[in-house]
Amino acid sequence: MKTRKIAAGTVAALAGSGVAAIMAAAPAAAICDAPRTTYSFTSVSGVWKATNLSSSYITGPGSVSLAKGRTWGVNASMTATVSAEAGIVFAKASTSLGITVGASYSGTQSFTYTLDVASGKTQRMQQYKSARKFTVTKKTLQYPCFYVTTYSSSVTAPVASNADQYFKYALVY
Numbered sequence: 001m002k003t004r005k006i007a008a009g010t011v012a013a014l015a016g017s018g019v020a021a022i023m024a025a026a027p028a029a030a031i032c033d034a035p036r037t038t039y040s041f042t043s044v045s046g047v048w049k050a051t052n053l054s055s056s057y058i059t060g061p062g063s064v065s066l067a068k069g070r071t072w073g074v075n076a077s078m079t080a081t082v083s084a085e086a087g088i089v090f091a092k093a094s095t096s097l098g099i100t101v102g103a104s105y106s107g108t109q110s111f112t113y114t115l116d117v118a119s120g121k122t123q124r125m126q127q128y129k130s131a132r133k134f135t136v137t138k139k140t141l142q143y144p145c146f147y148v149t150t151y152s153s154s155v156t157a158p159v160a161s162n163a164d165q166y167f168k169y170a171l172v173y
Contacts, residue, residue, distance in 0.1 A: 032145030039089065041096045043135045048128035048168060049074050049158055053109065055125040060117030064125045066109060066169065073106035074129045076157040082136060089136055090157060101132050101157035110162075113169045123171040130159045130166035 053072035055064040082089055086103045094100045109127075117123045133156045139147040159166050 032141065034141055034145075036141045037150075038139045038141075038147065039092045039096075040137045040139075041093050041134045042137070043133075043154075044097060045133050047131050047133045047156060049077075049131040049156060051127045051129050053127040054172075057122050057124045058117055059120070059122045061119040062117050063114050064117060064123070064171070065112055065114040066125055066127060068109055068112045070109045071106065072109060072127055072129075073104065074131075074158045075104045076102065076131075076155060078103075078155045078157075079151075079153045081151050082153050082155055089155070093132075093134065093136065093155075093157065094160075097132055097134070099132065100160040102160045103157070105129065105158040105160050107162055115169060115171055117171060121173075123173055125169055126172045128168045128170065130161075130168075131156050132159065 051072040051074040053066060053070055055066055058064055076086075076090075078086070078089075083103070090102050094102075113125065113127075115125050133154065135152060135154050137152040138150040140150050142148050
């Protein structure tokens with residue numbers, strides 16, 4: 001019986017100090033058993049992103065080539081906010097999109113490509129890398145159990161693959 005009086009007295013003392021209000025709030029927050037941060041990926045489309053590899057301009061008729069062994073690179077387009085947590089965003093995007101994308105991708109060209117420039121036209125050859133354009137939305141769980149949008153931003157990220165199907169070569173002006 002004495003233990004109950006001490007326990008009841010302790011609870012009464014805590015209630016007077018405001019601690020009971022904190023204890024009462026905890027069960028309400030515990031009801032919301034959801035991830036604290038979520039990322040969603042919408043408006044997904046396939047696009048071609050120019051790499052840093054291109055030939056010199058020539059005036060046709062003639063041919064332009066990109067020789068075997070030249071290195072190339074391409075970077076994702078994103079805001080500074082997304083860039084600050086790029087590792088998380090691209091890991092989650094790769095899972096969601098079903099294809100690996102990243103902040104940058106580079107390599108060495110394994111073939112020589114040649115295209116013909118028509119008479120009277122001044123053009124060069126440009127290498128393009130397959131990429132995915134999407135909108136990433138980050139939401140954070142707030143008390144009492146609702147999400148607030150932290151950001152929503154457009155991203156264009158290169159596909160992380162050296163397979164031929166993820167490259168194209170075109171003449172540009």
